[in-house]
Amino acid sequence: MEVDTLRLGFIGFGEAASRFAQDLSQAGLRHIVAYSPSAAKAVLDDAIRKKADDAGVELLKTPKAVCERAQLIVALPPGSKALAVLRRVRPHLRPHHVYIDASTSSVKDMEQAAHMLDGVAPFVDAAVMDPVPINGIKVLTVASGSHAEQFRAALEPYGMNIQVVGEKPGAASAMKLLRSVCMKGLAALLFESLEAAQRYGIADVLAADMARFINGRPFEQIMKRFVCGTAIHSERRIHEVSESLALLKSLGASTRMTRAIRETLQQITDMGLREHFGAREPETIAPVLDAIIDAKRAQRT
Ligand SMILES: NC(=O)c1ccc[n+]([C@@H]2O[C@H](COP(=O)([O-])OP(=O)(O)OC[C@H]3O[C@@H](n4cnc5c(N)ncnc54)[C@H](OP(=O)(O)O)[C@@H]3O)[C@@H](O)[C@H]2O)c1
Known part of the structure; x- marks a missing residue:
């Protein structure tokens, strides 16, 4: 796809698509078209028309019209509607199109979307x-x-920040969903730790101390220390976490995350990772993860 003849269409023209369109237009991309149910019905003074005009986007009445005008089609509906939207667009897709689903969707839905477009048009999970x-x-x-x-290659020249994470449709969605396990988990841990600290009257100093710890080194080092260190020292840490749990209970605070931490530490101890690594912290995270996967497989057989 030549950059100067790129024809881009959006299916869904909400917060994400309209801002992408605006920035791409400003970067010099022409011929952007878009469809959404409300945009299709919009009259001259509607806010969505103004938004489209400002972004240099032509609103079209149907997904079919978008397929006739665009080659690269970026779908940005709510994730729950990704497959329903694809079913509607599919009859109008041809091999020269590339259909990119950039909604926040399940891995399964993205695999199914790829299957639905097999032999119809190229599919990208984003x-x-x-x-x-x-x-x-x-x-x-x-x-x-x-x-x-x-x-x-088509959109990076206009300033989009796109990282290819694999050949498998679903991998991009998996990356977002698995990052959420950590990021949302960190939020849940902060709630538990800080709620108890607030009850005790030390929330401010505790928050400042945790920030000092995290800010003190690159997060890559923190991850390595957390994963590799825990693999070796899990048994020793169970005692401390048990004391933390007792404190939370005595304060009447939530204990859900701390119970899960203790369970995780016990499981790692039972897997014998310390013995597996000869009580020496591995240099990288991958061998720890492999050892955990192997131990779980061995437990199942
Ligand atoms: N906004 C962000 O910062 C952000 C960040 C990361 C990921 N995402 C993901 O990007 C996707 C879009 O997010 P958003 O914030 O732009 O959502 P949004 O503002 O709610 O926009 C959704 C768009 O999808 C359209 N739509 C709904 N049903 C449709 C259908 N059957 N056919 C075609 N279009 C349909 C809506 O049209 P109507 O206006 O007619 O309802 C609307 O234009 C979501 O999956 C979201 O999780 C968004």
Whole structure:
């Protein structure tokens, strides 16, 4: 796909698509078209028309019209509607199109979407990793599937920040969902730790101390220390976490996350990771993860 003849269409023209369109237009991309149910019905004075005009986007009445005008089609509906939207667009897709689903969807839905387009048109699974209103097209968009590289090559010259994360449709969505386990988990841990600290009257100093710890080194080092260190020292840490749990209970605070921490530490201890690594912290995270996967497989057989 030549950059200067790129024809881009959006299916869904909400917060994310309209901001992407605006930034891409400003970067010099022409011929952007878009469809959404409300945009199709919009009359001259409607806010969505003004938004489209400001972004240099032509609103079209149907997905079919978008397919007739655009070659690269980026779908940004709510994730729950990704497959329903694809079913509607599919009859109008041809092999020259590339259909990119950038909604926040399940891995299964993205695999199914790829299956639905097999032999019809190339499919790319994409995931927008952070809020679009803050950084616009500079937000990291990860992409996977056999044509992910084509998507990257077409839109990176206009400033989009696209990282290809594999050949498998679903990998991009998996990346977003698995990052959420950690990020949302950190939020839940902060709630538990700080709620108890607030009850005790030390929330401010505790928050400052945790910030000092996290700010004190790159997060790569923190991850390595957390994973590799825990693999070796899990048994010793069970005692401390048990004391933390007793304190939370005595304060009447939530204990859900701390109970899970203790369970995780016990499980790692039972897997014998310390013995497996000869009580020496591995240099990288991957061997720890492999050892955990192997131990779980061995437990199942
Ligand atoms: N906004 C962000 O910062 C952000 C960040 C990361 C990921 N995402 C993901 O990006 C996707 C879009 O998010 P958003 O914030 O832009 O949502 P939004 O503002 O709610 O916009 C959704 C758009 O999809 C359209 N739509 C709904 N049903 C449709 C259908 N059947 N056919 C075609 N279009 C349809 C809506 O049209 P109507 O206006 O007619 O309802 C609307 O234009 C979501 O999956 C979201 O999780 C968004």
